[in-house]
Amino acid sequence: MTAPRHVTLIDGSGFIFRAFHGLPPMTRPDGTPVNAVYGFTTMLMKLLADSQSDHVAVIFDSSRKTFRSEIYPEYKAHRPPAPDELVPQFPLVREATRAFDLPAIELEGFEADDLIATYARLAVEAGASVTIVSSDKDLMQLVGPGVDMYDPMKNRAIGEAEVREKFGVAPDKVVDVQALCGDSSDNVPGVPGIGVKTAAQLIEEYGDLDTLLARASEIKQPKRRESLIEHAELARISRQLVRLRTDAPVPVPLADLDVKPPAPEKLAAFCAAQGFRSLMGRLNAKIPTTAPTATRAIVDTASAEAPSLPPKVESDYELVTDLAALDRWVAQASKAGLVGFDTETTGLDPLRAKLVGVSLALAPGRACYIPVMHSSGEAQGDLLGGPSADAPKLIPAADILARLKPLLADPAVLKVGHNIKYDMQVMAGLGLAIQSFDDTMLLSYVLDGASHGHGLDELCLLHLGHRNISFAEVCGSGRNQVTFDRVPLDKACAYAAEDADMTLRLHGLLKPRLLLERMVSVYETLERPLVPVIAAMERDGIKVDRPQLMALSEDFGRRLTELETEVVALNNGEAFNLGSPQQLGKVLFETLNLPGGKKTKTGQWATGADVLEDLAHLHPLPARLLDWRQLSKLKGTYTDALVAQINPATGRVHTSYALAATTTGRLSSSDPNLQNIPIRTEEGRKIRHAFVAEPGKRLISADYSQIELRLVAHVAEIEGLRDAFADGADIHAITASQVFGVPLDGMDSALRRRAKAINFGIIYGISPFGLAAQLGIPQGEAKAYIEAYFARYPEIRTFMERTKEEAREKGFVTTLFGRKVFTPGIKDKNGAMRAFAERAAINGPIQGGAADIIKRAMIRLPAALVAEGLKARLLLQVHDELVLEAPEDETEATVRVVKRVMEAAATLSVPLLVEAGIADSWDAAH
DNA sequence: TATATCACG
DNA sequence: GACGTACGTGATATAA
Numbered sequence: 001m002t003a004p005r006h007v008t009l010i011d012g013s014g015f016i017f018r019a020f021h022g023l024p025p026m027t028r029p030d031g032t033p034v035n036a037v038y039g040f041t042t043m044l045m046k047l048l049a050d051s052q053s054d055h056v057a058v059i060f061d062s063s064r065k066t067f068r069s070e071i072y073p074e075y076k077a078h079r080p081p082a083p084d085e086l087v088p089q090f091p092l093v094r095e096a097t098r099a100f101d102l103p104a105i106e107l108e109g110f111e112a113d114d115l116i117a118t119y120a121r122l123a124v125e126a127g128a129s130v131t132i133v134s135s136d137k138d139l140m141q142l143v144g145p146g147v148d149m150y151d152p153m154k155n156r157a158i159g160e161a162e163v164r165e166k167f168g169v170a171p172d173k174v175v176d177v178q179a180l181c182g183d184s185s186d187n188v189p190g191v192p193g194i195g196v197k198t199a200a201q202l203i204e205e206y207g208d209l210d211t212l213l214a215r216a217s218e219i220k221q222p223k224r225r226e227s228l229i230e231h232a233e234l235a236r237i238s239r240q241l242v243r244l245r246t247d248a249p250v251p252v253p254l255a256d257l258d259v260k261p262p263a264p265e266k267l268a269a270f271c272a273a274q275g276f277r278s279l280m281g282r283l284n285a286k287i288p289t290t291a292p293t294a295t296r297a298i299v300d301t302a303s304a305e306a307p308s309l310p311p312k313v314e315s316d317y318e319l320v321t322d323l324a325a326l327d328r329w330v331a332q333a334s335k336a337g338l339v340g341f342d343t344e345t346t347g348l349d350p351l352r353a354k355l356v357g358v359s360l361a362l363a364p365g366r367a368c369y370i371p372v373m374h375s376s377g378e379a380q381g382d383l384l385g386g387p388s389a390d391a392p393k394l395i396p397a398a399d400i401l402a403r404l405k406p407l408l409a410d411p412a413v414l415k416v417g418h419n420i421k422y423d424m425q426v427m428a429g430l431g432l433a434i435q436s437f438d439d440t441m442l443l444s445y446v447l448d449g450a451s452h453g454h455g456l457d458e459l460c461l462l463h464l465g466h467r468n469i470s471f472a473e474v475c476g477s478g479r480n481q482v483t484f485d486r487v488p489l490d491k492a493c494a495y496a497a498e499d500a501d502m503t504l505r506l507h508g509l510l511k512p513r514l515l516l517e518r519m520v521s522v523y524e525t526l527e528r529p530l531v532p533v534i535a536a537m538e539r540d541g542i543k544v545d546r547p548q549l550m551a552l553s554e555d556f557g558r559r560l561t562e563l564e565t566e567v568v569a570l571n572n573g574e575a576f577n578l579g580s581p582q583q584l585g586k587v588l589f590e591t592l593n594l595p596g597g598k599k600t601k602t603g604q605w606a607t608g609a610d611v612l613e614d615l616a617h618l619h620p621l622p623a624r625l626l627d628w629r630q631l632s633k634l635k636g637t638y639t640d641a642l643v644a645q646i647n648p649a650t651g652r653v654h655t656s657y658a659l660a661a662t663t664t665g666r667l668s669s670s671d672p673n674l675q676n677i678p679i680r681t682e683e684g685r686k687i688r689h690a691f692v693a694e695p696g697k698r699l700i701s702a703d704y705s706q707i708e709l710r711l712v713a714h715v716a717e718i719e720g721l722r723d724a725f726a727d728g729a730d731i732h733a734i735t736a737s738q739v740f741g742v743p744l745d746g747m748d749s750a751l752r753r754r755a756k757a758i759n760f761g762i763i764y765g766i767s768p769f770g771l772a773a774q775l776g777i778p779q780g781e782a783k784a785y786i787e788a789y790f791a792r793y794p795e796i797r798t799f800m801e802r803t804k805e806e807a808r809e810k811g812f813v814t815t816l817f818g819r820k821v822f823t824p825g826i827k828d829k830n831g832a833m834r835a836f837a838e839r840a841a842i843n844g845p846i847q848g849g850a851a852d853i854i855k856r857a858m859i860r861l862p863a864a865l866v867a868e869g870l871k872a873r874l875l876l877q878v879h880d881e882l883v884l885e886a887p888e889d890e891t892e893a894t895v896r897v898v899k900r901v902m903e904a905a906a907t908l909s910v911p912l913l914v915e916a917g918i919a920d921s922w923d924a925a926h
Numbered sequence: 927t928a929t930a931t932c933a934c935g
Numbered sequence: 936g937a938c939g940t941a942c943g944t945g946a947t948a949t950a951a
Contacts, residue, residue: 579948581930600930608931633932637946664943666935673945676934684933708935708942761941770941832939843942847935851943879935879943 004128004254008053009116011134012104013061015040016093018135018153020086023462024452028275029811031827033085037092037274042465043152044100045279047133055128055257058097059115062106068241074187075241092274099270101260103252110248113138117244120147122254137166138186141174141244155467168200176209179239188241191231193223209239277516278463278509317497318368319489323395323403329360329368330403334413336362340504341408341415341434343423344369344496346483349671350425351539351647351654355397356485357492358404359500364508367497372397374485374492401430411436416507418456418499421659424535440503442527443510445660446519449812449822454660460502463509468502469495522819526852527659529859533874534657534667536862541652542674542875542883542922544642548690553639556631563628570621578628581607587621594618630683638678638687645672657877664844665819665851667877675878679926691922698891700872701925702898702916703881706731707850708763714908715816715845716799720792725910732756739785739792758789762796763846765839800842807841815848816906817856850880853912857905858882864901870894883922891918 019039026035048056068075082090097104107115116139120130124146132139135151140163143149149158156162163171167178180199182190194202206212213232219225228235271279320326333339340361345353354373361367371394407413408427415437417423424434444454452458460466474495475481484492514520568575571591576583585605589597594615598606609629615622645653655674657667669675677691678684693699709731713721724734736755737744754775761771772782790797807813807823814820821844825837858877865872872886872894882902886894895916902914919925 577949580950581948582950602929604930606930629932633947636948637933641946662943666943668944670945673934676932676945678933680934764942765940767939767941769939774941830938835938835940839940840942847943850935881935 002054002258004055004123004126004258006053007055007119007123007128007130007254007257008047008051008057009119009130009132010044010047010056010058011112011116011132011136011139012040012058012093012097013112014134014136015043015152016086016089019043020083020089022153024458025085025824026451027811027824032088032092034089034092034274036086036089037096038276038279038462039465040093041096041271041274041276041279042462044096044102046465047152048100053131054259055123055254056259057103057105057119057252057257059112059119060094060104060106061112062108062110066109066111067245068111071240072189072237074189076186079187096270099267101263101266103257105250105252107248107251110245114245114248115250117142117246118248118250119254119257121246122250126254138178138183138242138244140166141171141178141242143171153467167196169203173203173208175239175243176203176212178242179209179235180212182238183242186241188238189231189234190238191227191235193227198224209235277513315365315367315498315501317493317501319493320368320370321394321489323399325368326370326395326400326403329362329370330407332362333360333407334410337412338414338504339407339416340367340500340502340507341417341420341423342496342500342503343426344484344492345426346485349654349656350422351429351649353426354485355426355430356483357496358400359496361497361500361504364505365501367501367504369493369496370395370400371489371492372400374487374489401432405432408432409435414438416440416504418503418506419660421531421535421538424532425539428535428539437528437531438507438511439528439531440506440510441660442531443507443514443523446523446527446819447510447513447517449820450663451822451824456499456502456506459506464502464505466502468498471495518818519820522817525859526665526817526819526855530659530855533858533862534659537874537876538654538656540873540875540885541647541650541654542885543652543692543694544646545690545692546643546646549639549643549687552686552690553635553643556635556639560628560631560635563624563631567621567624567628570619570624578625579632581605584625588615592619592621594622630681634678634684634687642672642687642690655876662851663840664821664848665815665855666847666879667851674876677922679923685923688923688926689921693885693920697885697887698918698920699875699922699925700884700886700891700895700898700916700918701881701922702884702895702902702914703878703926704850704854704902705913705915707853707880707912708846709759710908710910710912711816711846711849711853712762712796712799713910715849716795717909718793718795718799722910732759735759735789739788754785758785761786762789763843765800765842767835767839803842803845804838807837807844813841813844815845815852817849817852819848819852821845821848853906854880854882854902857902860905861898861901864897865894868893868897870897872898881926883925 016036020036023035023039025033026038028034094104105115106112113136116132120132120142123130130147132142132147132149133152134149135153139149140158143158143160143163151158160171163174167174169177177196177199178188180191180194180202181196182188202212203209206215213228213235216225216228216232219228268280318325320329342359343355344357345355347353356373357369357371359367359369374394408415413436415434417437417439419441420434420437420439427434440459441454444459452462457468457470460468474487474491475484514523564578567578571587574591576587578584582604584607588594588607589605596614598611600606609626612622612626642653647654653672655669656671657669659667661668678687710725712718713725720738721735724731724738727734732755733744733747733752736742736747736751739755740751742751757771757774758766761774764770766786768779768783768786771786772779775782803813807826811826812820812822823837823841823844825833826841828834828837854877858874861874870886870890870893872884872890874882874884876883882898884894884898895918899914899916903912906912917925
């Protein structure tokens, strides 16, 4: 055993809480929450990977009671108990520590911070340097000669300078400052009225707390003086609370913290037990190459001297500003056949944003940034207006594009992007096509569904334990935000190259999982090929008739004022904000004293449409208000907003489709959302009427008839339903006839309506409550209908049970094309939560299956149109509907192709039927 | 930033 | 016996 040279002390308890709150929820297959355990494990892996330490320990809080609660009972007393999802993770984190062969140290009556302080003292006395791994400001008092800190959440070293930035004083005065300003999160009182700034100023002036308190009467500001004199004792107690003990009776001697040779099998077993598949991949990759830790113990004194700071991910990023360097990178990318690719632009809208730079990554840690259009920060201050002397010299944009074009188009070089649709749009605007590509966002989406988000930063934290430089750190935020072209080149390079680097690293991690987790086909046939199709749809956009919308807006506006006057009159002339549910609730249930008021879960009056409809027969106000709400919604959300969204350059609106957003595999549309344009009411339809074709062209709307119900019939193998579909005609009337045993001829419309509601209910995972609410009938009656339905179609029950069982067993259900729809909460101990998850599980294969089918159609459609020599363009997708724009004289032929492709997109045991219309407006075509 | 409401499939 | 529910989205205004 050798004497310690460098000791790393990890604040385990602090980390658990931060990881728990910072990471999305994750559960083990058995339902145990493990997000904090996962964060902890990746943090340790990363920390140990290139740690130079010879002694390492993870230190935990033991119990809530410590010597501090003896001194001051309120200390940390207001802390709520740990969340239920965190409690089972405490023992697991200690288990993780042991899996790394590290000591997990805790001591009754002492906080982790005191043990860390004590070990730090012992280490320094033994001549070693110390790194404390924590983001807790309470540990900053320990920073000093031989001791520094590392914040694993922010991936940042904390030295004297950082402490000074935080507290305004040197580390050895931190205790005095904290004693004065207190700490609300720990319930340390401090002196009332004194914050960090004032405390630092006082300590700087008087030297230390005792001197300050002794000379408090000299202070000029009267309030401050009184407070200090009155609360001197409180300050002394506070100091006792914040000062860490360096004399804790540590349960394990320092010498025993020495690093043991690694036992990767032990760690792999632990990861396997927790279901950490991606970590196992990393372990397996590492096991053969990693040298035993013991031999990595300090050999050269140089690195031992400088307290080694842990581990940034090793990186070597190059700023490319000359053609020779660019050629070198392009040649190497071309030779490698694989390159991480990312673009930086001036904005989020790919149609309006200008390209600022491009980054490439060749291997983990090896990436470059090629600026295309930067105005240096210095140029701003150049009063002469000429080019600033130190303005960076960049490669001319035309040269960069000329070099990138063949690389991006080369089918032999795989370009890996994160949300590469965006980069595709930007490059398409410059005439560059991306030929062969992968998208890490989509990989993550098909593998892990909605169990977490799929942003690059989030994935890096999750899979690589690496915190990326944030956009805000580079460009600022709020009113100080600047566009990327104003960012100094060195900062821009660090940020942009990192994105390409991380994208490539994620690719290495995620792509192999496709095969292992049987997701190759979903990714290769459903998701990836859709990217260029959607990119083209977004670029094409759809024309809206601006004058028509503006006229509508005016009309709505006028009627809104009229309605408002009427409503105010009905409220005894008392004006109020009709848009405020809160004020409306008071008017209805307090001023007018209408009966039957319900409260929402936050204790406010509920004023939803259903409530207002119930009130309509008691008073004229609710009906007027419903009208007002409808028009207000239409004006605010559609007419006005849509006009504002027209792209001046194209005269069209360009929505953005999210490919990796929904739990079921559907697309979602935003900015503007074109998947919820009104149709159900006459007034609403007027908005749809303003979506038009260019002169000489027509709009075609083609939608799947009853696709979800057909999927139910197919997937659940419901013979009766299949027959009904085979017979064609009115499916709801047929099921009404079959379920209620009445003849199809002269079907009662009320009966048909009930059958329709049950048909929909099945798709949503039916419940008597839901059906009763939908139909406005008693729950008992709804229950009887469901029983009748189940009796006629017994296979539906089997399907529902089978689906729930699958969800419980695997944590997800699958669509007929193999997409996973994850079902978190399926084992929740709360019955309501579980029921919710069960209904979602039943809906998953149905909604998800329909999403798969229309995606298949969209992927095949462009080529099918080209093959027939047709010029039609796909413009919109609305879940079961496609909207195209076609030259007037090609509409008939286009409809034939569209129908053919859509109906052949899946072969089911029931036919798929597509209904299409042709017109000048979307309203008329639908 | 959260909540209530309402537009769509 | 009580709980709290139809499935999936996004945009808006209000209120905090």
